[in-house]
Structures are given as C-alpha cells and as structure tokens.
Amino acid sequence: MSSDDTPHFSERAGLGHRTINFLHSNPTIIPLLVLLIGLAVFSAIVGKRFFHPFNLSLVLQQVTVIGMLALAQTLIILTAGIDLSVGAIMVLSSIAMGQMALTLGLPPEIALIGGILVGAGCGALNGLLITWLRLPPFIVTLGTWSIFNAIVQFWSGGQTIRQQEIQADAAILQWTGTAMQFGAWRLTIGSVLMLGLAAFLWYMLNRTAYGRHVYAVGNDPEAARLSGIRTRRVLFSAYLLAGLICGLAGWVLIGRIGAVSPLGGGSANLDSITAVVIGGTSLFGGRGSILGTLIGALIVGFFRNGLALAGLDVLWQEFSIGCLIIMAVGFDQWLRRISN
C-alpha cells in the first residue's frame, strides 16, 4: 500500500541494523554460541570423556538446583529487580520440610507442602516490602537474606538432619533425588522438575498477557502503568512466584544432597544471578528469556566441569566464570547503547 496521500517511514536498513534487530529479537543467540563454542573447545581438550552420557548427566544434575533458583531469579530480574535471598529461601524451605516432618512429626506430605508454602511466604514478604513500602529490591532482599539465614540457624539449631533419618521417616523429601536410568544416561526427578518448571515459565512469559506485563513492567514501568497495567500487582506476584519456586528448589536440594543441611545454599544467591546474566538477561529489566537462563546455567556447569576434567585448578573455574559475567553484561550494555 503506497498511495501518495499516506505518510511513509523508510525502514532503517543495512546489514548492521539488521544484525542488531536480529540480536534484539533473539537474545539467546549469543549465550547459545558461547555454549556451543565452549562445548567444542572442551571436547577438543578433554576428549571423549567430556561427551560421555555419564558426564553430561552429571553436569545436568549439578546445575539442577542452581538452575531452579536461576529460573526464579529470571522472573525477578525481568521486572528490573533483583533477589539476593533466593538461596536463603531455598535453604529455609528445606529446613522447614525437615523440621516439620521429623521434629514436629507432621505427615511428610504436609511437611513438604508446608515447606513450599514457607518459600512462597518469604517471597510474599519480599514482594510486600518492595511494592507496599516501595523499598528498592536490592536492599529488601539483602535484609531478608540475613533474616532468613538467621531463621535457618535458629530453627535447625545448626544441626543437619541426616540422610538415614529422612529415608526412614520422610522418604518423599528425597524423592527428587531419585534417578531414572536410560542406558548410560541418568536423569533425576529433580532435573525433570526443573525442566518442567522452565517449560511452564516459558509458556507463562511468552504466551500469556501476564508474561508480557512482566516484561513491560521491567522495561518501562511508567509506560506499563499508562497502558493500564497494575504494575505493583505484577511486581508482587513475581516475588511471590519466585518464593514458591525457591520452595520447590528446597525440595530438589534435599534430593540432591540427601540430607537437610543449614549450610546448603552458601553461594547459591550469586550463582543464580550469574546464570541469569550469562544467559543474556539484562539486569536493567524487560529483556531476556527463560531459555537463555537454562543455557546460562549449562554454560556455568560445563565450564566448571570441562576445566576440572582438563585438570586445571579450581581457581580457573572461578576466573573464567567471572570473565563470562563481565562479557555478558558488556554485551548487553553495548546492545542497549547502539539501539538508542
């Protein structure tokens, strides 16, 4: 349609512009490239062992817990927030499950649901402080991180509930650690849960109005408000849902380590942010994807695994992950700058 009386806006064309547009609409392409290049390099160095199903299964198990927290973190970071308390919520939920089942003597199923609800409650507390009192998410979750940790120590008495006790009285709490064997592949229930959750979140974020609102609130809260979106409700629900996911992660954590330990989530907060950022999600909100976070978690997992198999010191794992974070954020900044 190009009659003379209608205005025309010429398309900004050219290879550079098309590339930028492509990167904008496919934000997972860069993390995917990093993952593939990483895989190629490590298999060249390490050899056959790297691609052995046993090793790949191991990496998937290692990234399951952090992957789950990273899914919760993605939701929060998409709203331009941050949740420093995800690891603490996860540990608190697992302690709640263990204590309710074994100390309070509740039926294990009730303890399980109770623990997940504790996670949701923690998320709701974060959400309330952020939307009601309008405090910055960084400060709120830094504070609740401390509070949740204190409750963890208080409730557990600093004691680990051992594997045998759980096995005897509340085996359902360890169910997520159950492995299914497919030939040389081992897939735990926890990993399946994590992947299922990722699929659910992908659907929610990309195929429902709520998901688009999460992106809009993170990208431009004022625009979202003027479009009739109740931004505070969206924010609150994101923190609530993230808490719920952390509660589920607490269950997966018990399955992974077998026991209920108050020391389980030391670096989990930062690891979850690392996976999200390396997966191409912008810390400024509104930009990123669930698929990217899965890839980000896998990149971290494969780098650690590959460098370990290559016989390098553990320090080099930390070093390379640090470089990846800075490159990922640098790329995001660059993309934002050239598009404005």
Added chain:
Amino acid sequence: MSGPAPDAAGRLPILAARDLRKAYGRVVAMDGADFDLYPGEILGVIGDNGAGKSSMIAALAGAVRPDSGEIWLNGQEVRFANPMDARAKGIETVFQTLAMAPALTIVDNLFLGREYRKPGLRGRMFRALDRGRMRAEARRHLSELGLATIQNIDQVVETLSGGQRQGVAVARACAFGSRVIILDEPTAALGVKESRKVLDLILDVRRRGISVVLISHNMPHVFEIADRVHIHRLGRRIAQVSPAQISMSDAVAIMTGAMAPPQVSI
C-alpha cells in the same frame, strides 16, 4: 449548568470542559479553564511553558483530577478516575514519552494491557494469547494509517526510528475505536522529514473521523494542520482563533500577553 452550547454552525462539541480549577499548594495550574473540541477537527493547543496546558490536557485524559469544574463528552457530563476510564470512553492520549516499552515488539505494544485471549479452553484455562488475531489486527491498523512500510510487526520498538515509534503510538490510539485522540508534542523529538510524516499521519487520523487535540510548541506545525487554535495563558483559555485569520506572530503575542486577545472568539 446544562452543558456546552452549540457553536454558530449548530455543532455541539464532542469534548468540552467548563471552569476547570486545579491548585498544587499555592501554584494554580488551572484557573477556570474552558475547552471545546468539535467533531472531526484538529484543535491546536498552544501556550507558554507553565501556562497550564498540560494540566488541562491531563484532566481531559483522566490523568489528573481537577479540584472543580466539569467535563462533557458528547453532551454528557463525565468524571474520569484514571486514564483507563477516559480510554474506555473513547479518549486516547499519546503521551510525549509515548508510553511504549522499547524492548517489546510492535504487536506487544499495540495491545499492551488490552491483549486478546484465545477463544475456548485454551484462553480461559491456560490464558493463552490470541497472537494470530493480534498480529492480523496490528497489520491492518498499521496499513490503514499508511504505516505498511513497517514490514515486521514482530520488530522490537527500540529498533524503529522516532517517527515510526510515533506512528505506532498513534496507531495504538486509533486502534480501539476511539473518538478523540490527544497528541502531546508529537513532533518535538523529530527531524524535519519525520515531522512531516507525522503531520500527514495526523491528517490521516482526522480523515477517519477522529477528532484530534494537538499540543505543540511548534507554531508552524500547529498553523499548518490545525482547524482552530486554542490559546492558553495563565491557567485559562484566553482565545480561540482560526489559523487562517491570524498570523503566527500575533498568536505568539496573545500567548505571551504582549497583545490583547481578539474580541470575537471563534
């Protein structure tokens, strides 16, 4: 009061306001402001910075609640609690910031806050968006406004030029059966060529029977496309002039108080 009276030609205003007042502490933003917009016209609104144009427009758009005064839409008195209220009654505002999320696609932005859900169980139970329908409608709205050169409606808004963004924002305002569109400084951030296109776009909107309020600091733009010009000064309307009968410099003189407003307002 029984509402605004018809003008000399017997037309009733589609949107009118009488004696709007609003004070922020000791600052008086609206001091008995009147407003009239007739069907199918482009009304230019000019006034110095701080004259209270924005407050009046915000009241008409539902973004600000006046302390007192009346707003009439199609002969009925209305009260807007928020912009969504005004929008539901057919008054769309294109804010200067455009109120678009730059990282979302054109389709996402067009339907932001008003998404269509799939019919049946998939929509009700699983809340699935009807993306096919939204894309088809988005394409239709854009080509109706001659914006068909935007090929890819799944493009993110930040990759569009300033004029294209303005175009998408106007398309969004037109898309939902609105009767009045308020445009706040639509050409302020644009170059000469892109401004030209946006002005043509506004003429297109009027051709579709929608009344347009154009707030602008750019006198040549206002005088080129407006049917009437509302001059605002010190919190109220001091004159309504026809751009054909008054020069731009006289309008500026009235606006700044250097010249007395004409006795006969149109």
